[in-house]
Amino acid sequence: MRGTTVPTIVIVPGLREHVEDHWQTILAERLGDAGRTVHIVPPPVHNRLSRDAHVANVVEVMVRITGPVTIVAHSAGVMTTVQWARWHDADVRGALLAAPPDFGTPLPAGYPTPDELATHGWTPVPRKPLPFPSIVAAGSNDPLGSLGRVTELARKWGSRLVELGPVGHLNPASGHGPWPQAEELVEALEQGWCRTAPRPAS
Template sequence: MNPVILVPGLRGPSPEHWQEHLARRPGAVHLRTDRDPLDLDARCRDLEESVAAASGPVILVAHSAGVLTLVHWAQRFGPRTTDRVTEALLVTPPTLRSELPAVYPRLAQLEAAGWLPIPTRPLPFAATVCLSDDDPLGPPEQVRDLAAAWGAVVLGLGRVGHANPASGLGPWPLMDSLVTATLDEYYLAEAS
């Protein structure tokens, strides 16, 4: 079974987050949510170690700053492990063009820690950016520009805010269905 690796944003543990619900799927690996929000290096290492440890191809499901962790990881580690990724679902990436809410680090702190600039090279694997029409951290037109730079397709989710616990999505059946459809597509391609 393909592992599904869940790449969290800057939040800490949050049992009501949809990624926590996806983590209960067989084969799912949820990366640490207790990392220092500024420690991009540790977050990239966590992702590298999880992909390298997988017994076969993986699907990545990143949310918010987890998307930024993923694109930094892809740039840093290259084909050594990125060739194991069959697909990435990139959910509501922030664009970091304006300050985040007060609970998050300031842009100057994120830049000093290496989060900025956001890498804009094409990703070396298939990717889908899941776009919210009303995300306060990622205006749709800016997210579309990032998706184009990454070579990702865009899937509109409608009005789901930042797709975080404040958005009230809970288990979020839509995301569970997207992960299932991505796995099914992979297995169909392998069978042909």
């Protein structure tokens, strides 16, 4: 790991309510039990669909942290992270960006429409390289974003792509629950793996 300071873990959830058996919740508990400092970005109290409100909550968490951070984002939390990175800076050692949705195409029923996403500031999605190392972890059958579209986002962001296979949207509805590979990918980020040749996904 570069430097001697262990990064603080900042977990950026998606738009849905907190779920106890979500892998991000489980990961936060496991890393906390291992002695890591973990902050979970809370959802906005008001205007839950507002991009600016979600980004503001990331800013509020980041300003309380001294030293480097490692970001762990899921779903719309990935979009929050890339939106935050457009205007704000921090000592980010790396970001694990899991199951980013494709806001450029209509989402399944029950999710925000393209017009709602545009009205609340989520589109257009930033496509410039991120200012920190990142890994995009994507499934082959995610109903919120095809692997082809997510692969293109990863290329634009300068991220290493890890293909996870048929894991759906990597949430409890698709059987996750614990996702042990998240810890491996966090470690890989902090060891600088994504600055070198990628290894095969497990």
